[in-house]
Amino acid sequence: MSDAPLYEIKDLEYRYGDKFILNIPHLTIEKGDSISLSGPNGSGKSTLLKILAFIEFPCRGTVSFNGIKATNVNAPLTQNVTLLLQDPYLLKKTVFENVAYGLRVRRSKDNLTARVCESLRLVGLPPERFAQRRWYELSGGESQRVALASRIIINPEVLILDEPTANVDQQSAFLIKEVISSIRKKFGTSLIIVSHDHIWRNQATDKNIEIYEGRIREYSTHNIVRGPWTPAAEGLWEKNLPDNQKIYAVNPPDKNATAILSPSNIIVSTEQPVSISAQNILKGIITSMNLEKEPGKVRIDAAVSGMPLTCCVTQHAAGDLQLIPGKDVWVVFKASSLQWH
């Protein structure tokens, strides 16, 4: 079964009461992959992570791990996969015992002390100072690092991380990212990461899966434009923005529909365009610029009336137009570019 994919998900459904949390007809993740999951809050990311970690089980459908179907009673699978939550729970013991726990439950007691100390060193917590500290004597970043140490010590096949650097100080964030890359390099651990830090996401992962309202989207980045829409002239519908600007769209299914706008459909200009066919000509300001994974591409985050829009330009264009964060720009796109969800 060595050529079976790491994960194969078929017809997965997860419900909570009446609400559909996840609905994934098909998803494959290969061994050695490093992928990120993105999506707005409430999109079902966390639930999917828990399912991939075999802590939750779907109401319908199957999840296969290395070709073997995972069922509720198949506990041994949790031995290969581990999940680190955003706000991790530490056991009410010393740091040493917390890190050693994974080994103890596997009855893997050889060289325990040495392995624990090494794990602690890896995450930047020198054992001499930290091993005997109690669970309440740690800062947020230190706690997160202890939690990470307790997971990498068991050498998992898959490491799943839910916002690992969200609530930590800069130094801890740096160390955590370092450790994750180094174990991937050393052991080829598969990674599944959810992080709002999209720079790191792009660096650390090869592929991004986007989840929106429980389903997987094909678009790799997203602009989401929500309703309400009111009828406007010429068959168009409009959405009002706080500073009296408007966004125009075509034929929304209902007046509260949500639209997706791909960054590749947005044009950035430093001057107000005249005589142009696009109906949406909006004024905004650049909030940040980052190098895209694709070579020669620059990602631009702009704020239009407070609403974030992500666009993409070539490096060349960015230089020519002298685009920098803080610069006023015009953001242009057709009404038909808004695709309905």
Add this chain to the structure above:
Amino acid sequence: MGYILNGFVRAGILLATGNPETFSAVFTTLKVTSMSIMASLFFGIPAGFFLGYSNFPGKKHIRAVVDTLLALPTVVVGLFVYAFISYRGPLGRLGLLFTIPGIALAQAVLVLPIVISLTATAIEGLDRRLKSTLLTLGARKKQIALTSLVEARHAVMTAAVAAYGRAISEVGISMMIGGNIKWYTRTITTAIALETGKGDFGEGVALGIVLLLLAFVVNWVLILLKRKK
């Protein structure tokens, strides 16, 4: 006022001179309560754990019953246990009436609901993330249960102390089941009741002081344990 002060003076003398009757009552109390606490913890902690940890039909009802039993009056327990262990009762052959183990048994019955209920609460109060954390670190069902119990140890210890407090301070059971027999089943509390009734205030005060000291010691041990953890 002099009458009360006299009592304290007499108490001091009794304690300082190691008065045998006083100390017999103290040791009897210690024997009885050690046995009753150990028994109630031995049965109560697993039961409380099971009640708090698992889900089964009727769980809410059983919990309600246990919580009601928290307020059992000591004389009611004494009455029921007496009926059982008197020679004519079902457990009569064990010869437990008027003995220390007999009192311990009845006290264990009295405090068992306390241990069960507070342990269940302790388990229910565990962080919701605990189970998934243990799962993801690779723990099995039994390991998860055991680790969960250890995680709840502070609250469980508090339950034990609450139970001990109830056991050591009750009179009704010790009186009815023990018979307040001098040198044998006279506990601190029954002795205080007896001496006060007879009019020997000093002896009563002496024993009362010892009882308070015992309560302080137990609490102090708990604080020590909590701090170290």
Add this chain to the structure above:
Amino acid sequence: MKILRIMVICFTFTAVVSCTGNNTLSGDKVLRMATTTSTDNTGLIDYLAPYIKADTGIELKWVAVGTGKAFVLGKNCDVDVLMVHAPDAENQYVDEGHGICRSQIMYNDFVIIGPKNDPARIKGKAVSEALNRIVEKSASFVSRGDDSGTNKKEMNLWKSARLPVPDREQWYIQTGQGMLNTINIAAEIDAYTLTDRGTFIKYESNYKGHPRLVILIEGHSSLRNQYSVIAINPDRCKNAQFELTMKFINWITSSRARKLIGDFKLLGKQLFIPNAQEH
């Protein structure tokens, strides 16, 4: 683990503790007796117990309850021997077959005590007249109310005076407790009460000869208080230690015991007069 260590220590401690000392009442030479609070409160049995142990090797364990409760304990086979003071009830008990070998051991008398200022003016009167005066004046009267020997005597006195036995009257207080407790309660509220002389002398000595309540009526033939021992019938109770009981009864009716009982004094006064007949 630290916790495990602590628990092991506690369990071993408890185990050791429960094995040491005299935990049970059923040993080779342990005799279980139910007796009255009057005999216990006076300290007579505390005084006799070591002699009994020395002379016969019997370890006496006794519960002090009212006579009525003692009878029940005997019926339930929870004790081996009774020491009580209610002759009529005792005879009935033996007739019903619960007890055998009833033997008189000592007597004293009952006295009616009350506050020094005697509000109902009963001092020196006959018992019946005194009770009538108490009823007329609604003077506070405290009763044992516990079916004890003293209580039974009190009931008889009411009946002999042709008065209805009081129960819910406001001046009639039923304590349900032992003799010394009852006297103390009566002293607190300045009431009259019936007691055996032995317990009264004990009460007197507790207050160093200056008690709040004093003897107002004594010496009448109706106030005689006879103590006896009764063995629990081994045919009815398979667990009754009959041999040991008979050894005890032989001892307590012996001349040695009679001397000891006669010598038992508080405040220089003798509490019980031995009157056992040789077996």
